[in-house]
Amino acid sequence: MKKLRDAFNALYNGDNIVKITKLRYIPRWLVIIIDILIILFSIFLSRLFLQNLSVEVNFPEYAMQKRLILIVTNVLFMYVFKTYAGIIRHSTFFDFFKIILASGSTLVSLLIVNYITEIALGKSLFLYPNLFLYFLISVSIMFFFRMVTKQFFSILVDIQGSSKVRVAVVGVGEASVALARAIMHNPNYPYRLEGFLTGRSDSNRALLLGYKIYNKNQFFINESLVKKFDAVLLIKEIMTKQEIEEWMTLALDKGLRVLKAPTLSKMRDSDLVGGISQLQIEDLLNRKPIKIESEEVKKRHFEKNVLVTGGAGSIGSEIVRQVAQFNPSLIVVLDQAESPLYELELELLEKFPEQRFKFILADISNNYRLEKVFEEHQFSMVYHAAAYKHVPLIEENPHEAIFVNILGTKNLALLSKKHKVNRFVMVSTDKAVNPTNVMGASKRAAELFVQSLQNIPGNTTKFITTRFGNVLGSNGSVIPHFRKQIEKGGPVTITHPDIIRYFMTIPEACELVLQAGTMGNGGEIYVFDMGEPVKILDLARRMIKLSGYTPDEDIKITFIGLRPGEKLYEELLSNNTVTIPTHHEKILISKDPSAEFDQIDTLSKQIVLAAVKRDKLQVVRILKTIVPEFISNNSEFEVLDRGVALDKEIIEDHPIL
Incomplete structure (x- = not known):
């Protein structure tokens, strides 16, 4: 009622278009009143028409009673078929059909009354032409009223819609x-x-x-x-x-x-x-995600204890969300980032109120802390997504990559073996293939350590690695960075005009991780067929256009040069690597060179010692021994690639711990 009153006030005050179009619907009581007025008008027209034809009615002394019977009968069927319930300005054929049903039922009912009165009194109560004429007139006017109202609102909307x-x-x-x-x-x-x-x-x-x-x-x-x-x-x-x-x-x-x-x-x-x-640009880069075998994945997680490291990060948090759908007994979310971990806790407790979670603030390089976590919870699955991944920062601080990417992985893998975790799934990166930076090389070293544990006598844990490219929307990824630059009016900065990258979505990446954990027999490195790589310059131009600007005119694009350790293109497979297909056409097994446990364990101890001493050159020197294909690019560590006898020097300078 208030909205109707506001609409009429708006008409009186002159601000009619905006206010009337904000009126959601005409109140039902008003529709009923209008329909009753239409019934009265239809009775009048039909009676007037018959009078002009000089037709005499039956029982003229009961004219008022007959009209009352007609009105009550029609209103009763209008109530039964809810002819007043629809929003008039959205009237369709279905509303017309309800009017036909109500008026048709009225006609049939009165025809039955006529039949009864003919038998009882010898003549019909209503004239048959009058009934049929009333039916046609009332149906036509009711439907006409709805169509006029609908068109009236449509015209007002068109006028208002000029902006x-x-x-x-x-x-x-x-x-x-x-x-x-x-x-x-x-x-x-x-x-x-x-x-x-x-x-x-x-x-x-x-x-x-x-x-x-x-x-x-x-x-x-x-x-x-x-x-x-x-x-x-x-x-x-x-x-x-x-x-x-x-x-x-x-x-x-x-x-x-x-x-x-x-x-x-x-x-x-x-x-x-x-x-x-x-x-958004993500809509153009997004592809059909992997179809995971839900039953098999559920079997691996249902009523099991699951650990996710780096659980507050882009990949880790999505793994947690997907695993939570399979009703595990407990999901332990471990991360060293306090605020993101707390925000994730609030989200998950609201989204999965029936799921049991435990949120642990810890550094994976702290083995004593991790030991307590593994002792308290008998994990069936460990998803290792914790890592440092920012290439320039890690190039400047290589010792931090050693503590997290290598030592942290070593701690988790050895504890998984010790506590007989069923499956250990490590999240790696395409930057680990033929690495040109410390970050990629540290992830490759972690891959080698994880693989080396598979064939140790007495091991029952299946160690599995997944490797994929850039993830859309992840923390620090290029697309959010470009978007912020465009919002500020530019310029959009690109390191090199020819740089290319592979992309995948966060859910897609995590589905790969879950599926790999199901498929693996241990020791495999799974890679994903990521389709065609994307040229970053083309990506930037498209994003600028999608934002409504013209590249190089409204928003400038500038080239700032490759960052330390960065290369023009990433690879998912090493040179001459043999790949083995799986039953998923998009998932392959990469048969990369592996290392013996004793060798990689010795080198990992040496590189951790160098990292503790903050000896950057020595850290990278040992890293190049662990990963022989690691050739620095645009980095201060290129000096180490110039024919130095690395193995001999390391053995002489750093005895085995």
Whole structure:
């Protein structure tokens, strides 16, 4: 009632368009009153028509009683079929059908009354022409009232929508039509439907929901037509990556924004139009994720104790979320980052109230601390995602990589072996392949140590390694960095115009980790077929365009040179590496060279001692012995690659601990 009063006040005060369109619906009691007035008017018209034909009615002395019977009967069936319940400005054929049912039931009921009165009194209570005429008039006017109201609101919305984003929905299928209807029927949303775009050429003269369907080739060459639109709106789920890229390129070249709608599943579960957002670069890099064997993965985790190190990080936290779906007995989340660990605790306790968690603040280089954790909880699975990964920082502080990436991994792996953990799954990186920086080399050394434990006599733990490339949206990744630079107005900084990288999503990476933990027999390094690499310069240009700017004009791109230890491209496989396929076409086993436990254990002790002494050159020198393919690039450690007899020097200078 208040909203209706506000709408009429707005009409009186002159601010009619905005206020009326904010009125969600006409109150039901008002619809019933209007329908009763229509019934009275229909009775009057039908009676007037028959009078003009000089037709005499039966039982004229009971005229008021007959009209009351008609009104009560019609209102009763209006209540039964809820003709007043629909939102009038969103009326459809279904609302018309309900009116037909109510009025038709009224007609049938009165025909039955006529039949009874004919038998009992010798003549019908109502004239048959009068009943049928009343039926036609009342149905027509009721439906006409709803259509006029709907069109009235539509006109007001169009007038109000002059400041809205004018969109063209891509596609003419059911999902696209559903999206278009949602935009049309929600005046409070900041979008206004102006038409449809399709790759088909057989719909040029057709109308859909009253709007034109444009062929994309003809549309984008017509400059005057393009100016009538502000954005194209696509549904990502029903389009291939190639189709998304094609529409994006065509739209951005013409200065149109590119918007994406929610997925089809979200259309049923949430606010459809409210979920429309700007197309992001992640949408173009995202691929179909791995389909994990849920039953086998669940079997490995169900009612088991699971440890996730680096659990507050990008990869670790997603592993925790995915593992929590398989109802383990306990998930221990271990990390040395206090604030992220606490934030994750709040999130997980809310999202998985029935799951038992334990959050441990600890450094994996502290073996005494880890020992207590393993003694207290008999882990079945250990996911090792804790690591230092920032290439320039680690190049400047190589000893820290030794403490976390090598010593931390060694501590966890040995404790897993000692406490007979069923499976130990290590998260590695493509930077460990033919490394040119300390970070990558330290991860390769960790891989070698983990592999070396597999064949030790008495070992029952299966040690498994997963290796993949850059992860979209992870902490410190390039895309959030570029996004911040664009928001600030640039420039976007790139190290080299030819640098390329592989990308995958966080859920995709974690599904690989879970699947590898299920598939592995121990000692394997799993690599993922990551498709084609992405040129970072192209990535930056696309992000700038998607943000509504022109590269090199609105937002500058500058090249700052390769950072210490950085290389132009990453590899997932070493030179001449043999790969073995698995039953997953996207997952391969890399048969990299391995090391004997005694050898890698000795070198790991030596490199930890050098790290304790903060001897940077000695740390990297030993690291190059552990990982012979480690050739520094754009780094102060390149001096160590110039023909020094590393093995002999290490043995002489550093006796075995």
